[in-house]
Amino acid sequence: MSIKTDKNLWSADEISNIFNLVIENNWQCNSLEIDSRKVKPGNIFLAMPGTKFDGHDFIIEAIKAGATSIIVKKPYEEFRNKINIIQVNDVYKSLILLAKESRKRSNNSKKIIAITGSSGKTSTKEMLGQAFSTLGATFTNPGSFNNQVGVPFSLANMPRNINYGIFELGMNSFNEISFLSKLVKPDIAIITNISEAHIGNFDSINDIVKAKVEIFDGIKKNGYILINSDNYFNEIKKYTKRFSKKNILSYGLNKNADIRLIERVPQKNGQKIIAEGFGKIYNYNISLDGQHQAINSLAVIGSLLISNCDINKGLKNLTKATLPAGRGNKYNLVINKKNSILIDDTYNANPSSMIASLASFNEIANNNRKVLIFGEMGELGSFSEKLHKELYDYLIKYNVAIVVFVGNKTKKLYKICLNVIDCIWIENFSNYEEDKIINLIKPKDCILVKGSRHMKMEIIVKKLIAKFKGK
DSSP states (O other), rough: OOOOOOOTEEEHHHHHHHHHHOOOSEEEEEEEOOOGOOOOEEEEOOOOOOSSSGGGGGGGHHHHHTEEEEESSSGGGGGGGTSSSESSSSSHHHHHHHHHHHHHTTTTOOOOEEEOOOSHHHHHHHHHHHHOOOOOTTTOOOOOOSSTTTTHHHHHOOTTOOOOEEEOOSSSSHHHHHHHHHHHHEEEEEEEOSSSSGGGGGHHHHHHHOOOHHGGGGTTTTTTEEEEEESSSSHHHOOOOSSSGGGGEEEETTTTSSEEEEEEEEEEEEEEEEEEEEEEEEEEESSSOEEEEEEEEHHHHHHHHHTTTHHHHHGGGGGEEEEEEESHHHHHHTTTTTTEEEEEOOOOOHHHHHHHHHHHHOOOTSSOOEEEEEEEESOOGGGGGHHHTHHHHHHTTTOOOOOEEEGGHHHHHHHHHHHTEEEESSSSSSHHHHHHHHHHOOTTTTEEOOOGGGGGGEEEEEHHHHHOOOO
């Protein structure tokens, strides 16, 4: 689910009042945009400064694309006869003002859900979006727009006429989720799990817990919390004392969870799930693979219960949930006229998502030979060597036949595996190395490609698809 346009998302009068400016013309916009390449007629273009680019350098492109107005720090008098100029002191702060006003005007008419966690945010958001879309107009922040720019940008783009808004909140350090939660003001806050993702920016896993529970900072009065019962549950609960016990729900494998997974049956496209919530049994299917996705789907049951919605109607739509590129997408390859499976999980990697991905990989591969192309995990700091080495047990457990290790941080794990698993190590991709990897692949193989974002593991995915793509 991506940003839906609203013919009257923001009017000149509203912008005038929010920014305390005199705006001459009377106009309306249908969406905000911060990337000049994506501007469409009727958009407002915000000339956001960035670490690599400054939006002010792309004003002409935005005008040519049909933007109705531009929010800028400079006067740009030469363009006033071509476009509405909204001059402000700080473009980013202007975005925040629009986000706050968007949330304010939806205070009583919308149910807002916010999700955080070390992994599973996007897939949980996509399943929630599908479930709630059967019950009313639903908006989700697109892709992984979960940071200090992406969340306010998404919130400011939330249409007026929706019933449900669903946002994922990410972080790299303290105070980031607190800021985003106070902006979104969720009615329901979900923590999918806690792991060592970004631990290089912290001193301990307990610090990550503290950073994640910042999602509670913005919860509306009488709001609800959903927590994974299998993962640092007691540590998280310490931060929930100000909430009524009836407003704290747990979900997971734990037999004491309020919503628990009873059984799941992996299928060709997804899995069949039996779950129990507050004494009631739910049978449904989801389109996503792996036990971790089955557990994520329990948060959907919890959110539907809290919202007093038709739960079965919402769950029926989970077969339509899809994931953005690089999130476990499956491709059929044809090698020497025989089918193989490629799993593209290249968007990112941390220890818990790597373990979950390997478990899902094992199920999908079934009896086929398993080939893992594994790029190093980033942002682990002084914990990096230990956390990479710990993956050895899972490579053995899931009987991975061949591993291609990519990146310097995988080298010690490679050396541990060398006499036990058929494996090679490369520092990074090159045409020679890519050809070497492709030559390892055999008919009927199941191939998983995963690594941190900076490793650009999608390079080898594109090569494999180009060479072997089937129907």
